[in-house]
Amino acid sequence: MMRWGRMLRVAATVLVAVGLLIGVWEGYKWMGGATDGTWPGTSIDLPTSTDDLTMPHAADIVGELFEEVRDGRNRLPMAVFLLKKAWFTLQEAAIGFSLGLAIGLGLAVLMLRWRVAERGLLPWINVSQTVPLIALAPIIVTWGRQQDLPDLLSISLIATYLTFFPVAVSALRGLQSPDPTHVELMRSYAAPWRTTLFKLRLPAARVYLFPALKIASTLSVVGAIVGEISIGTKTGLGRAILEFAQRYAVSPERLYASVVGAAVLGLTVFGLVALAERLTVTRTHGTVEEAR
Amino acid sequence: MTHDRRTGGASTAPAIVVEGVEKIFNAGSADEVLAVEGINLAIQPGEFVSLIGPSGCGKSTLLRLVGDLLAPTRGTVSVFGKSAHQARLDQDYGMVFQHAGLFDWRRVAANIELPLELRGWSKADRTERSAQMLDLVKLPDFGRHYPRQLSGGMQQRVAIARALSFEPRLLLMDEPFGALDEMTREHMQLELLRIWRETGTTVVFVTHSISESAFLSNRVVVLSPRPGRIHSVVEVDLGDRDDDTREDPEYFAKETEIRETLRAVEDGA
Numbered sequence: 001m002m003r004w005g006r007m008l009r010v011a012a013t014v015l016v017a018v019g020l021l022i023g024v025w026e027g028y029k030w031m032g033g034a035t036d037g038t039w040p041g042t043s044i045d046l047p048t049s050t051d052d053l054t055m056p057h058a059a060d061i062v063g064e065l066f067e068e069v070r071d072g073r074n075r076l077p078m079a080v081f082l083l084k085k086a087w088f089t090l091q092e093a094a095i096g097f098s099l100g101l102a103i104g105l106g107l108a109v110l111m112l113r114w115r116v117a118e119r120g121l122l123p124w125i126n127v128s129q130t131v132p133l134i135a136l137a138p139i140i141v142t143w144g145r146q147q148d149l150p151d152l153l154s155i156s157l158i159a160t161y162l163t164f165f166p167v168a169v170s171a172l173r174g175l176q177s178p179d180p181t182h183v184e185l186m187r188s189y190a191a192p193w194r195t196t197l198f199k200l201r202l203p204a205a206r207v208y209l210f211p212a213l214k215i216a217s218t219l220s221v222v223g224a225i226v227g228e229i230s231i232g233t234k235t236g237l238g239r240a241i242l243e244f245a246q247r248y249a250v251s252p253e254r255l256y257a258s259v260v261g262a263a264v265l266g267l268t269v270f271g272l273v274a275l276a277e278r279l280t281v282t283r284t285h286g287t288v289e290e291a292r
Numbered sequence: 293m294t295h296d297r298r299t300g301g302a303s304t305a306p307a308i309v310v311e312g313v314e315k316i317f318n319a320g321s322a323d324e325v326l327a328v329e330g331i332n333l334a335i336q337p338g339e340f341v342s343l344i345g346p347s348g349c350g351k352s353t354l355l356r357l358v359g360d361l362l363a364p365t366r367g368t369v370s371v372f373g374k375s376a377h378q379a380r381l382d383q384d385y386g387m388v389f390q391h392a393g394l395f396d397w398r399r400v401a402a403n404i405e406l407p408l409e410l411r412g413w414s415k416a417d418r419t420e421r422s423a424q425m426l427d428l429v430k431l432p433d434f435g436r437h438y439p440r441q442l443s444g445g446m447q448q449r450v451a452i453a454r455a456l457s458f459e460p461r462l463l464l465m466d467e468p469f470g471a472l473d474e475m476t477r478e479h480m481q482l483e484l485l486r487i488w489r490e491t492g493t494t495v496v497f498v499t500h501s502i503s504e505s506a507f508l509s510n511r512v513v514v515l516s517p518r519p520g521r522i523h524s525v526v527e528v529d530l531g532d533r534d535d536d537t538r539e540d541p542e543y544f545a546k547e548t549e550i551r552e553t554l555r556a557v558e559d560g561a
Contacts, residue, residue, distance in 0.1 A: 185389075185393055187380075195410060
């Protein structure tokens, strides 16, 4: 019962947020139309022009989702078309996320075990994130093709590159988070390092890990889309965005609709991680009066 | 009675023997600290011994040396006739710290069962024992709760139950009631004495409270300020204690004796 109430509240919040967003969008557009593109009462130009090409009506963007588009030889409603493409991108993102999680956790445990590893690895892990993705993507794909790796996997590796970083950094912090007395307690039990890792450090790290996993989940989608665009796959959401961007002048709603699709995909993986967090990390708040 | 246990005859081997122990932290570097030195101490099985002294005198360090959480720079610590290290590997120790140190993600019962789990007890045995322990610390209905749903005093009782769950031969306690309010603390002291009587375990108890040390112990070891040395040992012979003991002139006399010893220690006598 509580659950339904909670879900209803979440749904209502989302609806209100979307409504507000549309309101601001349309309000700005209306204002621009009324003042001929300036802030009311001034001659200062608005930062963005409000004509239908630059800012299509929200209703047109939503309507576009139900318009038919060409997909190879078939014609499909835009929404279905985007879902199909998103499914492909989701697979890349999911593989990339899982790999990134494994590599990030592995690096964190390595750095926890040997301080030398922390001192040696951490700077490189930080440096790795300064390499621009656009430069890196073609390199990964070229290497991948030489190894006869499917493009889907190459793109996943690009997503991995983005996701392992927040995982490694936050997991290390989480693994180091237990109180010294907790560590002493395990020591007093003569618990070996591995037991302390599984019974104490990893459970304690979850609180630190999940916020990073949320960031990593959306990054994995970004990585997959950018990967698709920079190597020119034949399918996927990135490919769709690229195509619609090229035909922006003809039908701007389509690009906006595909951006909505990308946002929905990002929110979906974010939601999945949030759900996993809810199921894994027990919420244990509140106190009971001392019973004497 | 309880205080007779330690005098159970000269033939009884001591539970703990500390000989010529010295501990230097960060030896050889600029921030080198001599924490304790020249410590000699023997504790009999079943004895309740408190370590008291000004803050920073190394009483927690001494406790950790006994528990093999720290290694002495010089000297030896033996526990039940073996090295402290071997005693730790044999899991002879139960430890209780100032903060309960429960694992937030485990229910109360699972916290008590943690040491049993590490010893490979079966699920059924663990469940049975944790139920017994919850009875012992008077929290029979809280096994399914999470630690954060309990008050500080209740959490500390769970920590004691966890430390006693595997019937350790030696209980090491580091200011376990330091963070509790006065009423809860007095209540917990009685509980601890009851459990001590029932289990017959040996207890080493670090405290900075004079009244607590007098109320609980057979012997109070008074340490001097850094570097910690044993200044003197005050024998306390109050028999079985209860709430009335707190108003007993003999108890006041012991408290005064410990207080004056501590003052003398701080004055450098």
